[in-house]
Amino acid sequence: MTGTDRSQLSTAPARGPVVILTHPQMGENIGAAARAMLNCGVSELRIVNPRDGWPNERAEAMSAGALAAMPPVQVYATTEDAISDLNFIYATTARPRDMVKQVMTARSAAADMRARESRGERIGLLFGAERSGLVNEDIALSGAVITIPLNPGFASLNLGQAVLLVTYEWMMAGDRTADTLTVGDSFPATQASMTELYRRLEEELEDRGFFRARDMKPTIIRNLRSMLVRAGMTDQEVKTFHGIISALIGKKMK
Template sequence: MTSGKDPNRPTITGGPTVILVQPQMGENIGACARAMLNCGLTELRLVRPRDGWPNEKAQANASGADLVLDNAKLYETTAEAVADLQVVYATTVRTRGMVQEFVTPRVAAEELRARYTAGHTVGVLFGPERTGLVNDDLTLADKLITVPLNPSFASLNLAQAVLLIGYEWFQTGEVPPERVLHTGQSRPATKAELLNFFEHIEGELERTGFFTTPEKRPSMVRNLRNAFERMQMTEQEVRTFHGILASLTGRRKGGT
């Protein structure tokens, strides 16, 4: 995927604090920072990173997510890292036989959004790449997040886990429509322009004998119009189709 960076657009910040407990590699921390900023998360806390902090490899792998890395805070214990937070969720692959409430990333994001909107301080714990969070860390959480994936292969790397949770968080906010029609320098065609085009093409089809069965003509016309409606044509495209018809028939619209 190509770069999606645009310094002229506003940066979304805030959201739940992301706490990485004993992350092993600087590269992974950088990838997590990139995933966080993708989703508008900017508060990063690190608990005893194996390779120390700050870390040049993290910076190199963050792809410009300096806002996250430059403000990352370092802690000696997980308890210290979550001490000022009011709501903490923790990620885990295994249930470990614990008596605890487990939720999916989507449910967790919705609940965290509600608490965050209410003014509470919230965070999500992520464990070391190889082992995940230990039970003592999990007991610091209000709820545990588990991702429903292929039961025989549910392993995620650290940045994937952060991105997955971050994406679900982002979806609970003000998200742009899933589909947007970009019309360039033109504009969407008006219904009047479309109807004018429909009359043009239907007239030419009538002239060439396309509608061979009169009783089927209404349904054929509806199907034809529906096909063009689904195209969401621009005003320029409508004019282009008028030109194509004129070229094919050797007639201007309304001419002979």
């Protein structure tokens, strides 16, 4: 998926949820998380106690320009410090065993985030270390848990992928793109030119003895028209089709 419009690239304003990575190990994963965040219009990244320090060259490289386009990453010693100015925290983790917590799918959490943001709340998304995940102390600080429903036989999600799915759902919850089908750059032909095409095709076929089973002719015509209308041709395509008929019957092209 290419298609970045650099003219629309800016140091994104601090809006949307804050992503907090606690104790991340590999710079590559921090970079992949940053890229995924910015893909989804989320630009504020905080890191708690990164194993390899900060800044990190591998993170820069893997972010494909995202870290340079985002506000500077803030680094904290503890999760408490990293979330101190935020109003509501979601912990992204498997379902906790020994705690009473609201558990939401990423999709329902996204709707909840949008509702909180519309009331002026600042939201944080907590992600744990690659191997061990979030510690219970961090989950306890969170108002809700986000669990992504995945293949129970293969549910281990890469850190960058987890950040992508949660921020993608946040973005989709505010997306104004038409959900239903849209068509490309061309307009469908008018029904008048379609009717003209049907009539010409049927006439040429009639002249060449195509409708040998006379009683079947109406059915065959109905099916032919039904097939052609499904193609949803443009004016240009109707002209092309006329050209095809002309070529097949041996008529000189204009």
